[in-house]
Amino acid sequence: MTASNLTDRLLPPATITALLGALYLIFIGVPADAVQGPVQRIFYVHMAMWLATFSAFGLVGLASLLYLWRRSPRWDNLGRASAELGLLFCSLGLATGCIWARPIWGTWWTWDPRLTLTLILWMIYAAYLLLRALATEPTQGATLAAILGVSGVVDLYLINRAVYWWRGIHPAVIVNREGGSGLNDPLMRVTLLVSMLAFFLLFLWLLRLRLRTARLQDAVDDLRAQLAGV
Amino acid sequence: MFAILWKDLRIELRTKETFAAFLLLGLLTLVVLSFAFDPTSALREAAAPGVLWVAVIFAGTLGMNRSLLREREADCLQGLLLAPVDRGSIYLAKTAGNLLVMAAAQVVLVPIFVFFFNLPLWLTIARLTPVILLGLLGFAAIGTMFAAVSLRTRAREVMLPLLVLPLAAPLIIAGIQASAALMAGNDLSAVAHWLNLLAAFDAVFLVVGWLAFEYVMEE
Numbered sequence: 001m002t003a004s005n006l007t008d009r010l011l012p013p014a015t016i017t018a019l020l021g022a023l024y025l026i027f028i029g030v031p032a033d034a035v036q037g038p039v040q041r042i043f044y045v046h047m048a049m050w051l052a053t054f055s056a057f058g059l060v061g062l063a064s065l066l067y068l069w070r071r072s073p074r075w076d077n078l079g080r081a082s083a084e085l086g087l088l089f090c091s092l093g094l095a096t097g098c099i100w101a102r103p104i105w106g107t108w109w110t111w112d113p114r115l116t117l118t119l120i121l122w123m124i125y126a127a128y129l130l131l132r133a134l135a136t137e138p139t140q141g142a143t144l145a146a147i148l149g150v151s152g153v154v155d156l157y158l159i160n161r162a163v164y165w166w167r168g169i170h171p172a173v174i175v176n177r178e179g180g181s182g183l184n185d186p187l188m189r190v191t192l193l194v195s196m197l198a199f200f201l202l203f204l205w206l207l208r209l210r211l212r213t214a215r216l217q218d219a220v221d222d223l224r225a226q227l228a229g230v
Numbered sequence: 231m232f233a234i235l236w237k238d239l240r241i242e243l244r245t246k247e248t249f250a251a252f253l254l255l256g257l258l259t260l261v262v263l264s265f266a267f268d269p270t271s272a273l274r275e276a277a278a279p280g281v282l283w284v285a286v287i288f289a290g291t292l293g294m295n296r297s298l299l300r301e302r303e304a305d306c307l308q309g310l311l312l313a314p315v316d317r318g319s320i321y322l323a324k325t326a327g328n329l330l331v332m333a334a335a336q337v338v339l340v341p342i343f344v345f346f347f348n349l350p351l352w353l354t355i356a357r358l359t360p361v362i363l364l365g366l367l368g369f370a371a372i373g374t375m376f377a378a379v380s381l382r383t384r385a386r387e388v389m390l391p392l393l394v395l396p397l398a399a400p401l402i403i404a405g406i407q408a409s410a411a412l413m414a415g416n417d418l419s420a421v422a423h424w425l426n427l428l429a430a431f432d433a434v435f436l437v438v439g440w441l442a443f444e445y446v447m448e449e
Contacts, residue, residue, distance in 0.1 A: 068445060120396050120399045123395075123396040124396045124397060127392045127393050127396060130389070130392060131379070131383065131389065131393065134383040134384050134385055134389060135382060135383050135384075136382060136383060136384060137382075140382055141383075143445050143446070143448070144379045144382060144383070144446065146445075147375075147379065147442045147445060147446060148379070148393060150438070150442070151397055151435075151438055151442075152397070154434055154438060155397050155400070155434075158400040158427065158430060158431055158434065159399055159400050161400065161427055162399065162400035162403040162404055162427060163399075163400075163403065165403075165407070165423060165424070165427075166403045166407060
C-alpha cells in the first residue's frame with residue numbers, strides 16, 4: 001500500500017516536470033531540422049504518442065486474456081482504462097501525424113502501411129469501447145470486450161502483413177519516416193527520449209486516475225445494490 | 231455437431247430466407263457499386279474485384295446475423311446450449327452452416343458479377359474459386375463468432391459490422407488483391423502469399439472462435 005501511495009505521490013510531479021522539460025527541449029533546446037525546419041519539432045510529440053498508444057493496446061490484450069482466465073473485475077477495469085487511453089493517444093498520434101504530413105508530404109493522409117494499420121487499430125478499439133457501452137449486461141460486456149481485445153492482438157500480425165504487402169506492390173509515397181534526415185544531433189535524441197518519457201508518465205498517471213475512478217464506481221455500485229436490497 | 235449443421239441446413243432448404251437475403255443483398259451491392267464507376271471507363275475494370283468482395287462482405291455481415299438470431303427468435307438458443315455438446319462444436323456447426331449458405335449464394339452471385347462486368351465466365355470462375363472459398367471460410371469463422379457477440383448487445387445489427395470489418399481487414403485486402411491479380415491473368419503461384427495469409431486468417435479465427443464461443447455463450 002505504501003509503495004502504491006508513494007507512486008501516487010511521485011507520479012504527478014514527475015510527469016509535470018518531464019512534460020515541462022520536454023516542452024522546453026522541443027521548442028527551445030533542440031536545434032531545428034536541417035531539411036524540414038521547425039515543422040519537424042512535432043516529431044518529438046508524435047513519436048511519444050505511439051509509445052503510449054502501443055503500451056496501452058498491449059495492456060488491453062494482456063488484461064483481456066487475464067480477465068478471461070481469472071474473471072477478476074480488476075483486469076476488466078484495467079482493460080477498459082487502457083483501451084480508453086490508448087484510443088486517446090492513438091487519436092492524438094494520428095492528428096499530430098496528419099499535421100506533420102501536410103507540409104512535409106504535401107498531403108494530410110496517405111495509405112502508407114503504417115497509417116493504414118494505425119487506422120484499423122483505432123477502429124478496433126473504438127468498437128471495443130462501443131461494445132462495452134452497448135452490452136445488455138455489464139459483466140457480459142466485459143467478457144465480450146475481452147474476447148475482442150484478445151482477437152485484436154491476435155489479428156495485429158495479420159493486419160500488419162496485409163497492409164505491408166498491399167502497399168508494397170505500389171511505390172510508397174515515403175519510405176523513411178524521418179525524411180532521410182535522421183536524428184544526427186545528440187540533443188535531438190535526448191529530446192525524443194525526454195518527450196517519450198514524459199508522455200509515458202502521463203499515460204501511467206492517467207491510467208492510475210482512471211483505475212481509481214473505476215474502483216470508486218464499482219464501490220458506489222456495490223453500495224447502491226446493498227441499499228436497494230435493504 | 232453434424233446434427234446442428236444438418237438441422238440448420240434443413241431449415242435453410244425449406245425457407246431459403248438467408249440464401250435469398252444474401253443473394254439479393256449481394257446483387258444490390260453489385261448494382262449500386264456499378265453506379266459509382268463510369269461504366270465505360272477502365273476504372274471499372276480495375277474496380278471489379280473490389281466490387282465483388284464488397285458485395286460478399288456486405289451481404290455476409292447482414293446475413294450472418296440470421297443463423298443465431300433464428301435460434302433466439304424461436305427460443306431455441308437455451309435448448310441448444312443445454313444440449314450435451316461442447317460449445318465449440320456448436321460454433322463449428324454454425325460456421326459450417328454459414329459457410330455453406332454463403333458459398334451457395336456465390337454460385338449464383340459470381341456468374342452475375344461476370345455478366346455485369348463482361349468478364350470471361352469459366353476462366354474467372356476457375357481462377358477465383360480458391361480465393362473466394364478461403365475468404366468465405368475466414369469470414370464465416372469471424373462472422374459467426376461476432377454474430378454471437380453482437381447477439382448479446384443492444385443495436386446488434388449495427389454492432390456486427392463494426393466488430394467484424396476492422397478485424398477482417400487482412401481478409402478483405404488479401405481477397406481483393408489476390409482476385410485482382412488472378413483476374414489480370416497471373417497464375418496461382420503469383421498470389422501464394424495472399425492465399426497463405428487467407429489460410430492463416432482462417433486458421434487463427436477458427437481456433438479463436440472455437441475457444442471463445444464458450445465465453446460468449448455463457449449466461
